[in-house]
Amino acid sequence: MKVGIIGTGFTRDAHIPSLLGVENVEIVAVTSARLEKAQSAAIEFGIPHAYDEWQEMLTVHDLDFICVSTPVSTHFCIVKAALTAGAHVLCDTPAAMNFIEARSMADHARDVGRQLLINHELRYNPKRLKIRQLIHSGAIGKLQHIRIQNVTSAWNDPAGRAASDWWSFTEKGGGRLLANAPHQIDLLRWWGGKVGAVSGRLHTVVKDRLDRSSGQDWTATADDFCEISIDFQSGATASVSLFSVSRNEFGNHVQIFGTTGTMILDEREQLRLSQDGRDFIDVTIPDAIGRPPLTANSIWAQGVAALLPDAIAHLTSGRPLPEGMAFQNAIENQIVLDAVRRSSNERRTIDLRAGV
Template sequence: MKVGIIGASFAAEAYLPALRHVADVEVTAIASARLESARSTASDFGVAHAYDDWRAMLERHKLDLVCIATPTVTHAKMTLAALDSGAHVLCEKPTAMNASEARRMLTRAEELGRVHMIDHELRFNPTRMRIAQMIAEGDLGEIRHLNIANIGSSWADPSSRSKSDWWSLASQGGGRLGANGSHQVDLVRWWLGEVASVSGEALTMVPDRKDKHTGEPWKGTADDVANFTLAMKSGARANVFISAVAAHAMGNHTQIFGSKGTITLSDGDEKLWFAKAGAPLQAVSIDDPNAGLSGINDGIWNVSVVAALRELTAAIREARPLARGATFVDGLRNQLVLDAVKTSGQERRWIDLKEADYAAA
């Protein structure tokens, strides 16, 4: 299977180490906006071809799979071009700049019969899979409410980021809502089902910044804090709070409360705790067997990519839909929620997700 990658940074961190542990796969080419980055990554991982023009890569190679890890503003055009070139596609999150782009991506992939995946790799993390299983099997009873807090400090210092940092620019699709909130929305939907209504906001708390290299003043326009409440179709409520500008990083904490039990999970130790009503919490974590593979970088994100890519390539090889993982259908439905968070903040009201929009997905 011939694979091409667009975007060198995450490729070196996660995709390429993981693909070394996927059978019968050859990474043929890699493209990056900076040719030196593409060449350096290609050299490190034995990739034969490096480009600073992703369109040239697609034109010159017959690729079975294209993996896209680039700024959000480029996702739709790269995905559509890759699909039209004959490839199946793995696209990073957030899916796109808006639901309209996400819908075009899904429609084209379905028209062409391509396998499609959004890289919500935590669907392949054994601990989070255990949560999905416990909820589905009724261990927690009726889910009543869920809390997720993701508190970081990496954007707190106005001098911590470069002027060209796309993650801080709304025009490029940056911001914590897309970077982290997309993962949280995907997990909530996976565990609890679909969203009925959304209330929230995405804020830029520290807009006045200085380039970390030159000290030049610049404006951050993407959200560095996002918070939202999801009213689920089941009746449950999910509250999510995300910050990158706290003085102290507190990590990611998840709490799920049902009529018969409670779950807690912290990324500090990655231990899953469960208690039946009236009983104490007990550890029910599951280790990821891929964590011990050679060359895989630390962290659940990098480790989970191994299983995600194994499932994706198996689906392509066997000419079948994904058995698990987030498809472009999930990508569109997640994007509808992210768009609604922004609209809610702008209009200061609850946003009901339209049945027609979900039906189209």
Template sequence: MIRVGVIGASFARDAYLPALAHIPGAEAVALASNRIDSARKAAEPHGIPFVTDDWAEMIATQNLDLVCIATPTDTHLPMTLAALDAGAHVLCEKPTAMNADEARQMLDRAKAKGRLHMIDHEMRFNPNRSRVAEMIAHGDLGQIRHANIANISATWGDPASRPKGDWWSDASRGGGRLGANGSHQVDMLRWWLGEPTSVVGQALTFVPDRIDKKTGEAWTATADDLSYFTLEMASGALAQVFMSGVAANTIGNDTQVFGSKGTITLSNSDERLYFAKAGQGFEEITVADPKADLPGLNKGIWNVSVLSALQELTAAIAGKRELERGATFVDGLRNQMVLDAVIASTSSRRWEDLDMNAAV
């Protein structure tokens, strides 16, 4: 039996714990959260015996095979190192860390301890996005020339939309759209198109002056609520990503990939995948996820795809093999290098070159 401990109650409740219930041979035996009430509420429906508000105690005492980390970004490094030192394999949420230096420490420790390591970029296990990867690899689109991704929402636009103390709005804790959504986009583009060689962009705070809806207290947000960047890929392709949480209306996430032989479009709003050969009309080629209707799984591609990610990770642990799919800490480090370069570009207002070989 693979003994699993989870740190962080929110995503555990929504995704990790429902997914683990569908994996024979793996069992959630411990859960830690800063708020003990939240931990108990998440653990109770799954009969988890050990619940605590002290993650270090959980790691030190519970003899865990796998630790899943779903907490604010500034906690990823110490939690990951502690779990690895205790002999556990690690699944860590995105963004990987506060910066590339921390991400490298996580990777180096995992290698030194001989433990499996995965970043929860669960979209690598989504059937539609997997089909895009396959079509690009098989040459169905020809030479990829450019890709556009837009993620537009109104969720952060109202100054009262975020409570005071919200870590997602705090740059010192690793919050912001760039890490929350941009890390997923970077991972997907690297998966589809290969490594980037240079990036230019900005991470900006459009609505810094905020007010707590419950208390009326004014506070200042420091994390980016709008970010954009352009990646120049080693293949010669250009990839543009624009993410805003401060629009007046939510449009959602739209992805377009343009090649010399065809074009692909995919929208998160309806999860329909379309392909058009050069000079022809678009035809739907959507791939349904057979796991979407499993009992107990919450709706949404993120929650469903986590099951496939955990199935691969736990199978690798049980089989004492390397991961065959998914983003590892190597991917996490390279991803973080891109995010760091976007931050640098915000200040320099110019292209920042990337050396992905430095992550090996």
């Protein structure tokens, strides 16, 4: 299987090293908006071709599979072009800027007879899979509420980012809503089931910024604070708070409440369970061993290291894709994301039980 890589950010940490150890896979080419970055990745990983135009890669090479990890605003055009070129495509999360784009991407994949996959890598994290199993086994009784808090200092320094930083601009797909919330929403739907209603609040706390190199003034438009409330159709609820301009680093913290028990996944990735009011016990599962060495040893990279070989195995055998990478989940997540933005703009709860 001949593979092409579009983007040299997260792919360099996760996708490329994960694919190097997969049997019968050859990474043929890598592209980046900056040629020197593509060339650097090509040299590091022994990839024969490097480009600064993804269109050129699609024209020159006959590829079977393409990984797309680029700014969200570019997913729509790149994915559709890659599918048209005859490749199966793995798209990073979120799939697109909105539901309309995501639905069009899926329709196009069907029309050209190619498989479009979504990178929901956290579904391949052993601890989060364990949470799902415990919820569905009734270990905490009937699910009542899930609380997720993600607090980081990533965007705290007004002079810490470049004026060209796409993550800071709404029109480019930046902000906490599209950077982190898609993963949280996917987990919530995976754990809690169908979403009935959504409310949300988006806010840019640190708007006035300085370019970290030139010191030039610039203004961020994307949200660095995102708050989401979800009502599941089951009657359970969830709340998500994402804040990236904290002076201190607190990381990711998950609390899951049921009628007979509670689970906690803390910032150290330790999973604990309390049943019937008893003391919490450690039920942490170690991350799977035998994975390829990764440039970044994070839960995100580890998830990709498990997802990609699974994706290749299903594509080469012709088996149906596992639920976690099925693009329909990306579309359903996109509906929730769009509802959060609409709720924030209109200051009201959005009922999703009637459909889109």
